[in-house]
Amino acid sequence: MIDHFFHPDGVAIIGATDNAAKGGYHILRNTLAGYKGRVYPVNPRYGEILGTKCYPDIESIPENFDLAIYFIPAKSLPDTIRACSKKGVKAIIIESAGFSEVGEEGGQLQRESVDLARSFGIRLWGPNCMGLLDGHSRNVFSFMYTDKWMTLMKPGAVSLIVQSGMLSAGFLMMILERGGMGIAKVCSIGNKCDVNETELLEYLVADEETGVIACYLESIVDGRKFLELARSTPKPIIVLKAGRSEQGAKAAMSHTASLSGSAAVYEGAFRQAGVVQVYDVHELMDFARGFSKITPCGSAGGTAVITFSGGAGIVTSDLLADHGVRLAEFGPETIRALTEVFPPWMKPSHPVDVWPAVELNGLEFVYGKAVEALMQEPNVDSIIIESIAWHLSTPGNLVAAGEMQKRYRKPVVLWQIGHMEANEHYRAVAEEAGIPVFTEISRCAAFIAGVKAHSRKKAVIKTS
């Protein structure tokens, strides 16, 4: 059933318009830009919009169709559902607001609409949402006001389930503009009166195009099933659960009429189910991007840190400790390999501060040798590389580290400093090579902790 939303045979747009200041214009424009099937704009005031024949009402559409996108005032929804039922409609995405999030009257209208749709076997998505984007089919059924997705959205492994318009629109575009993240499916679910995050999670867990699922949620309907799905899939599930605090829960109530539930209960349940919990919106996207790149690791060893700065290495050690991640102990082989590139007066320690070695033997040579030594160390299960985007090196090391990450199955993340353009160039190369790059050391540490949590879950799935 959910598939009718993503791959419909025929789409009607209720409230299409040629006024570019209105969402109804953008739904039509976005749909025409990507969707390959039949499109029926509906609005009694136009004969044609954007070169496409427009119908005065649903009744006038000559053929049956699967999906209606609704963007007219809330009160007309029940009539629209009735009209749709006569056209074989399977699914309606309601992007208008004015339902349960505005009070009792809207809530009543929403409940009636759900009952009515159910009686016709029609599924409802939304209301009060931005609809959906599909990075592979390029179906974009959303009133998103920007064309940027047409150039920025690349197909990839990341799917999002978000109970916030921002995360599926302007913010998402900003993330795509940064680059490095491919999209499978983005689901903006708003008030989720019928289709909810748990049903979508089930769909995405089974979806071949989806490799990583990141969720922004204010509440979870059928939480037990959600956790069961998370526990049993090898795909990483990352959740930003909003409304953890009393003041946040109050705000969630007025946003999407969501009852947030106890933060402590969620925290514990997520941990048990191998859900990776995050707390901020960039963090959610960073983790999604990161998990879409890395090779999952074993989780028995420790993390290795190689850095150009003693200070950064110590801060990294502290931040890893905050997340319960320990630095790996090195065996004699690793010490020997590192000693070879170090100056005689300095013994390698951990974090591996390579600066004195770099002064002696050059940045590229030292990082190349040292990262290889760390990959071969049995006590290391993951590596944080701290480096410089600089004229003394090329991104060759990063490509090599990306290849080793796959060969040794030890994920690598990169934190770097450097001048803006060099920084962006090196970052793009690293992420192309499968190495996520983060701006903050604290994000590297949190992500490594998340990767380890996910790896533990995978190990359990494998052996059970």
Add this chain to the structure above:
Amino acid sequence: MIDHFFHPDGVAIIGATDNAAKGGYHILRNTLAGYKGRVYPVNPRYGEILGTKCYPDIESIPENFDLAIYFIPAKSLPDTIRACSKKGVKAIIIESAGFSEVGEEGGQLQRESVDLARSFGIRLWGPNCMGLLDGHSRNVFSFMYTDKWMTLMKPGAVSLIVQSGMLSAGFLMMILERGGMGIAKVCSIGNKCDVNETELLEYLVADEETGVIACYLESIVDGRKFLELARSTPKPIIVLKAGRSEQGAKAAMSHTASLSGSAAVYEGAFRQAGVVQVYDVHELMDFARGFSKITPCGSAGGTAVITFSGGAGIVTSDLLADHGVRLAEFGPETIRALTEVFPPWMKPSHPVDVWPAVELNGLEFVYGKAVEALMQEPNVDSIIIESIAWHLSTPGNLVAAGEMQKRYRKPVVLWQIGHMEANEHYRAVAEEAGIPVFTEISRCAAFIAGVKAHSRKKAVIKTS
């Protein structure tokens, strides 16, 4: 005495060279680029470097001078101190490594050198450090390998005391390239064998050019005095204390031979002394930049959040709660003012999600009116603005908010989304107007908590 380091009458550079791959070249180049006084390169192999007469040894320098910058192998330090003592030298910055950080032998050499210097009344800075930068005099006594400071460094209020080369070199340049932060003095103190963070804190607390002091420290010498100074100055003191964890403390020992001390003891002592503690390197710089802009607030009220996204507002509420910061309650006047710009079907709540109002009345108008209403609300002591760098608005709002921040004495921070260029443009305008801009909501929340902690300290100083 410390002033001789920052404003010396005559500087000798021991180990100057014309080889641009060596630090001794860059110390000379950087010194010549900014320092207005006499400069004496010292190296027996050259008659002249960079157009400046070079001396074979210290003895040959014809006049007395205040400061020597040392960048030759460690073992020659005692002889250099003796030679300097005959030239009236008051201060030596030792930028070479090879002292206590490399083991017992180096430690011995370091201690002997301190005793020797003391006997001549010479102060030592370092060793194993990057020296200093002064944003006002443009004295840069550092082997920093880049010219970027010559264009990027603007005079300003931020002084840094850092026990890490990175934070005074490459990383600092990256921060300056981002813009928005003016520099008073940067002190890279390395092994701090003589001049230490506490003495420098005392100097900077009294320094008229310094408004904010940010420190990266692996240990604190004379901690009691450090805390006393922090407690009694109205200037914000921000500290990243590295080596908080067991594995971090071990790393600190091998970096600058620092004994880190107990994390819990520091945490409590910092809180009592009104020191704002941070945990990551970008965070340290973000806080320094932030504090250099904002008007300190009262701390009796709550924080107001105005946003274009219900989801972002909830996440902000949660993250503020994590830091013990509560959302302000609004009185009837504020509710009335907000209601005027809202659509009739939506009551204003808090966080103030203005999107429905923006759709009705435009982004610029709504933000302008709403921010003014929040400024006038007596229960509000600080404001987080979440906005969009977008074609529907101009940065006019940000300029207005910056002016109101000063008039009402209520600090404002900005979190925004938008396309890259617009984002950077709006950010520059906001920071010019005195509004710090942060990339992450969590950083906004942490910073507001820091501002409140600092404001409480200031209130105590004022009344005692």
